[in-house]
Amino acid sequence: MTPTIADCTTWDAEDPLAFTRSRFRLPEGLIYLDGNSLGALPISTPARLAAVVEREWGHGLINSWNDAEWMALPARVGARIAGLIGADADEVVAADGTSVNLYKLAAAAVGLRPERRVVVSEPGNFPTDLYVLQGLCAAMDLDLRVLPPEAIPAALTEEVALLVLTHVHYKSGRIHDMAALTAAAQAVGALTLWDLCHSAGAMPVDLNGCNADFAIGCGYKYLNGGPGAPGYMMAARRHHAAMSQPLTGWIGHAAPFAFGDDYVPADGVSRLLTGTPAVLGLTALEEGLKTFEGVSMAAVREKTIRLGELFETLAREAMGAAFDLASPADARARGSQISLRHPHGYAIVQALIEAGVVGDFRAPDVARFGFTPLYLSYADVFEAGRRLKAVMNEEHWRAPRFSERRAVT
Amino acid sequence: MTPTIADCTTWDAEDPLAFTRSRFRLPEGLIYLDGNSLGALPISTPARLAAVVEREWGHGLINSWNDAEWMALPARVGARIAGLIGADADEVVAADGTSVNLYKLAAAAVGLRPERRVVVSEPGNFPTDLYVLQGLCAAMDLDLRVLPPEAIPAALTEEVALLVLTHVHYKSGRIHDMAALTAAAQAVGALTLWDLCHSAGAMPVDLNGCNADFAIGCGYKYLNGGPGAPGYMMAARRHHAAMSQPLTGWIGHAAPFAFGDDYVPADGVSRLLTGTPAVLGLTALEEGLKTFEGVSMAAVREKTIRLGELFETLAREAMGAAFDLASPADARARGSQISLRHPHGYAIVQALIEAGVVGDFRAPDVARFGFTPLYLSYADVFEAGRRLKAVMNEEHWRAPRFSERRAVT
Numbered sequence: 001m002t003p004t005i006a007d008c009t010t011w012d013a014e015d016p017l018a019f020t021r022s023r024f025r026l027p028e029g030l031i032y033l034d035g036n037s038l039g040a041l042p043i044s045t046p047a048r049l050a051a052v053v054e055r056e057w058g059h060g061l062i063n064s065w066n067d068a069e070w071m072a073l074p075a076r077v078g079a080r081i082a083g084l085i086g087a088d089a090d091e092v093v094a095a096d097g098t099s100v101n102l103y104k105l106a107a108a109a110v111g112l113r114p115e116r117r118v119v120v121s122e123p124g125n126f127p128t129d130l131y132v133l134q135g136l137c138a139a140m141d142l143d144l145r146v147l148p149p150e151a152i153p154a155a156l157t158e159e160v161a162l163l164v165l166t167h168v169h170y171k172s173g174r175i176h177d178m179a180a181l182t183a184a185a186q187a188v189g190a191l192t193l194w195d196l197c198h199s200a201g202a203m204p205v206d207l208n209g210c211n212a213d214f215a216i217g218c219g220y221k222y223l224n225g226g227p228g229a230p231g232y233m234m235a236a237r238r239h240h241a242a243m244s245q246p247l248t249g250w251i252g253h254a255a256p257f258a259f260g261d262d263y264v265p266a267d268g269v270s271r272l273l274t275g276t277p278a279v280l281g282l283t284a285l286e287e288g289l290k291t292f293e294g295v296s297m298a299a300v301r302e303k304t305i306r307l308g309e310l311f312e313t314l315a316r317e318a319m320g321a322a323f324d325l326a327s328p329a330d331a332r333a334r335g336s337q338i339s340l341r342h343p344h345g346y347a348i349v350q351a352l353i354e355a356g357v358v359g360d361f362r363a364p365d366v367a368r369f370g371f372t373p374l375y376l377s378y379a380d381v382f383e384a385g386r387r388l389k390a391v392m393n394e395e396h397w398r399a400p401r402f403s404e405r406r407a408v409t
Numbered sequence: 410m411t412p413t414i415a416d417c418t419t420w421d422a423e424d425p426l427a428f429t430r431s432r433f434r435l436p437e438g439l440i441y442l443d444g445n446s447l448g449a450l451p452i453s454t455p456a457r458l459a460a461v462v463e464r465e466w467g468h469g470l471i472n473s474w475n476d477a478e479w480m481a482l483p484a485r486v487g488a489r490i491a492g493l494i495g496a497d498a499d500e501v502v503a504a505d506g507t508s509v510n511l512y513k514l515a516a517a518a519v520g521l522r523p524e525r526r527v528v529v530s531e532p533g534n535f536p537t538d539l540y541v542l543q544g545l546c547a548a549m550d551l552d553l554r555v556l557p558p559e560a561i562p563a564a565l566t567e568e569v570a571l572l573v574l575t576h577v578h579y580k581s582g583r584i585h586d587m588a589a590l591t592a593a594a595q596a597v598g599a600l601t602l603w604d605l606c607h608s609a610g611a612m613p614v615d616l617n618g619c620n621a622d623f624a625i626g627c628g629y630k631y632l633n634g635g636p637g638a639p640g641y642m643m644a645a646r647r648h649h650a651a652m653s654q655p656l657t658g659w660i661g662h663a664a665p666f667a668f669g670d671d672y673v674p675a676d677g678v679s680r681l682l683t684g685t686p687a688v689l690g691l692t693a694l695e696e697g698l699k700t701f702e703g704v705s706m707a708a709v710r711e712k713t714i715r716l717g718e719l720f721e722t723l724a725r726e727a728m729g730a731a732f733d734l735a736s737p738a739d740a741r742a743r744g745s746q747i748s749l750r751h752p753h754g755y756a757i758v759q760a761l762i763e764a765g766v767v768g769d770f771r772a773p774d775v776a777r778f779g780f781t782p783l784y785l786s787y788a789d790v791f792e793a794g795r796r797l798k799a800v801m802n803e804e805h806w807r808a809p810r811f812s813e814r815r816a817v818t
Contacts (some may be wrong), residue, residue: 027468034471041467046459049689053458057635059436060452061767062443070636097684099658101507107548123670126797128659128684131672135657146670148742160455171668220685224464227479227688247545249508250537259580259772261532261555263540275506276536276629279636280458280689321493 002317003310008378011306016299019376023291024224031384036198039224043185045287052283064262072122073282074251074273078232079221080289085196085215086206087234093269094282095251095359098197098231100219102132102164104245104272109191110142110212111244116161116190118143120152123209125168125205129195131188133164149176153184167205168198168335171362173327175199175335177284179210181244188212197221202304202336204297207234214239219281222372224288227406230281233272240268249274291374303373304336307381310336311369314385318392326366337370344397355387367403410458410720411770413674415503417787420715429783430699433633440793441721442768445607445746445779445784448633460577461692482691483660484681487641487696490632493706494605494624495615496643501680509638509656511541512571514623517654518571519550520598525599526571526572527552529561535579542573559584562593562732569599576614577607577744580771584608584750588619595620606630611713611745611781615707616643623648628690631745631781633697639690642681649677658683701782708729708784712782720747720778723794727801735775746779751769753806760806764796 012018024040026032031073032040056068065071078092097102110119121133123146132148137144147155156163163185168175180188182192193214199205201222207215213236219229244265250256251273254264265271280344315338316323328337342348345367349359358370371381391397413717421427432451435441441449465477488498499750519528532555537583539555556564565572572594577584591601602623608614610631616624619703622645629640644652653674659665663673674680703810704784718740724747725732735748751757756767768778780790800806 014779022688025463025467027470030470032470038466038471039788040470041462046462046467049458049462053450053455053635053693054434057447058434058455061436061439061441061449062447062769063762063767064636065447095685096505096509097658099660099684100505102657103656103683111714127662127665127670127672129672131657131662132683134672135655138581138654139454157577218685219430226462227687228691229471229689230687232682246544247509247512248540250540251508253540254534256536257772261534261536263543274512275508276543276627276637278506278639278687278690280638280693281687282637284462338625353472358472360471363666384669 001314003382004065005379007341007384008382011378015297015303015377017303017373020291020295021377024375026375029356029363031380033357033369033371033384035372035375036221037290038227039222039372042224042291044290048287049280049284052279070277070279073277073286075281075288076287079281081200081232081326082256083106084205084292085200085234086208088208088237090239091269092232092234094219094230094232094285095273095277098367099128099132101130101216101231103136103259104247105193105216105235106133106162107140108235108243108272109193109214110140112191112239112242113161116159118145118159119162119164120145120147120155121159121164122147122152123173124147125166126195128198129166142164144335152181156184156188156190157180158188160188162191162193166195170198171326171338171366171368172339173334173381175333178212179358180354182210182212198335201292203301208236212236217287219285220283220310223285224291225285226281226288228281229285229288229313230278235269245272247274250362251275251277253291258321287404295374302351304371305331307371307373307376308334308336308338308380308406310378311371311385312383314382315340315388316370318385318389322392334374337365337368339368340402341365342367345348347395347402350389350402351391351399357384357387357389411726412791414572414791418426419793420787421521424712424786425784426704426712429704433642433784434764437551439714439764440789442778442780442793444764444781445630446769447629447636448631448697448781448814449784451633452762453694453699454635454693457696458693461688465591477489479686479688482686482695486691486695486698486797489695490609493614494609494643495617497617497646500678501641501643501739503628503639503641503680503694504686504790505640508537508541509624510625510640510642511604512537512545513627513654513656514602514644515542515545515571516549517644517681517750518602518623519549519654521600521648521651522570525568525662527554527568528571528573529554529556529569530573531558531561535604535606538573538575539788540798561590565593565597565599569597571600571602573602575604575606577611579607580735580775580777581748582743582746584742587621591619591621599744607619607744608787610701610711612687616701616791617645619644628677628697632694633700634694635697637690638694638697639699642678644678644681654681656683660684660686672799704783709782714740714778714785715787716780716782717743717745717747719787720780720794723791726799727794727798731801745781746777751776754783756811757800757806759811760800761797762809764800766793766796
């Protein structure tokens with residue numbers, strides 16, 4: 001039986017995560033199902049940024065590198081992220097962006113297996129991952145093998161230096177079995193690098209429990225760090241002493257303020273750093289991460305699954321024969337999103353936006369809806385289903401104004 | 410004859426750059442001689458950032474990538490920088506940081522000279538430049554030759570792919586002859602990459618007039634972009650079609666939103682981009698660059714020289730026998746800073762900070778004072794000289810609290 005608004009109201013009243021909604025500022029009446037692309041604005045971020053800009057920069061000026069502890073931001077923000085991804089605090093630093101970080105960590109990983117020349121990934125991975133691996137493999141004369149998931153176990157041979165996979169697929173939401181694939185790679189002596197862009201902050205991630213080697217992720221989706229927020233890098237402690245990466249900037253130096261001519265890597269994960277910390281971006285990311293204080297990731301996962309199943313039921317009803325699920329049918333096998341395939345997916349997403357339900361579109365035909373339990377209620381998702389029904393019933397999305405494509409990250 | 414405060418007041422009244430002082434917010438009574446390390450806060454930045462955070466991110470959410478033109482930030486900010494460095498608007502993009510950008514552009518440059526395996530730079534260059542070149546040369550099996558400036562012309566042989574120099578030296582302020590060194594490198598078929606961190610925004614820079622190939626620089630010094638602001642990359646148009654760089658992220662792709670599996674570089678300088686634009690940092694940098702609107706760089710240079718000479722005269726008087734200039738004696742041969750060598754340079758800088766004059770210290774013994782004509786008056790520099798005299802006269806700087814070293818970028 002299709003849930004009613006009364007059911008949703010009851011679930012909201014019992015929701016153990018209801019307390020986090022007030023940590024965000026969202027436009028009145030808008031139902032935001034795109035936190036998987038850009039997280040919502042935390043209520044504390046504007047004041048924190050204003051303090052950093054006006055007091056720390058404007059008044060403290062250069063002394064704020066010490067007095068306001070700007071130099072500690074990469075490690076301090078990294079430690080907060082570590083708590084969400086099953087890593088130790090000193091195994092994660094926040095810096096640069098996902099693509100730059102992938103380059104650095106993949107180079108570090110293959111450097112630990114110098115006698116091996118193969119990197120394995122999968123087609124349809126988030127494009128920047130494949131592009132960066134193409135660039136790295138061309139520069140370092142490595143062999144990039146892009147194989148469908150089912151072919152990966154057999155492709156893990158003793159030639160393979162590194163397996164790079166995205167934990168939760170950006171388009172379908174499909175979850176890879178991190179523990180099994182890590183074990184399979186390590187069984188042949190290969191290393192693993194996990195892209196957590198669509199899983200960190202959306203579901204429990206247990207890097208150390210899976211014995212993962214390296215991971216990267218972005219700050220602007222589930223971590224609520226703001227548009228173009230810095231990303232992060234995780235390296236398991238066992239690799240710290242031997243690893244090196246090619247972008248050897250001064251902030252990764254053992255003694256950056258000695259101004260010596262020769263690079264000497266810092267101890268630990270700090271050697272993954274390159275340039276001067278991006279203070280504004282890191283500050284906003286730190287504020288974004290505070291929205292997770294007191295939050296159980298198990299509760300996040302449970303609510304995500306229930307919100308997704310609720311939306312799936314309502315969308316199936318709203319779309320009838322046009323309903324075509326592009327995500328795994330088993331809710332436990334997908335991350336925090338529901339993706340629907342429709343030949344007019346772009347126009348439908350645009351019509352929904354006009355109706356106050358923000359999802360997004362991924363070429364060629366996927367309408368993608370993300371469920372972020374920290375700021376979405378069951379009643380919100382019920383209302384999104386109602387608006388989707390209206391858009392489909394009225395064939396509202398066929399209006400010409402919705403068909404002109406514009407890019408959105 | 411030593412100038413008087415009356416002289417300074419007269420010069421301020423005649424100063425063609427006096428109108429820019431109101432574009433900055435500086436603490437009352439503070440004399441800030443460290444804009445060469447972190448530029449002061451532009452008065453318009455807090456409101457602009459608040460609008461980006463609260464309206465564009467908080468209200469516009471994901472649609473602001475289009476509606477607020479976030480995606481255009483790297484090119485739009487790059488075009489503003491181009492105007493300060495003698496490049497065309499479509500030859501510059503703003504992104505990442507100086508160190509990452511140096512890696513990308515140096516790799517692009519050596520890729521244009523594949524038969525040559527030598528990169529030349531100078532010792533005592535800003536450390537991150539040497540560190541990044543060391544990392545690049547190790548990764549790409551290139552030979553890095555670090556030679557004193559006087560040995561560089563003879564070292565420019567047909568083995569050399571790339572000459573990397575910092576236009577104005579971070580510690581001494583010495584200016585390299587960009588036109589002559591570029592011509593010397595090009596005469597043997599080598600390319601040039603100029604680091605403009607200490608010259609862009611501080612003096613006229615004419616990359617195209619010098620026929621320079623590539624340049625990088627940072628956003629947080631003279632460009633007033635805030636702590637850890639993004640940097641920028643300039644590539645002369647003649648290299649656009651052939652150049653490639655290894656950090657091939659999705660924002661450098663010809664069609665990032667087609668989500669294809671294969672990297673195809675964008676046309677033009679956009680192929681130097683890697684990851685999602687850092688919206689907060691780029692916005693602050695754009696605001697910082699607006700402080701140059703209507704400003705003649707020739708007038709900036711003229712005032713810089715006069716402020717520097719004034720300070721030199723006053724410091725010579727204040728320090729007596731202890732005065733030891735670490736910058737070129739000819740004001741036309743140095744950038745916008747005066748550096749003084751003193752065995753207790755660190756303690757003197759700390760004592761001056763307590764007296765409300767902010768300079769900085771560069772190991773092992775250099776006290777560095779920068780002159781930023783957009784927000785410094787002749788009277789400010791006169792007062793800085795007076796306070797330096799007091800600090801030296803009273804041997805105030807010998808107080809133990811000034812001797813504990815702390816790092817400042």
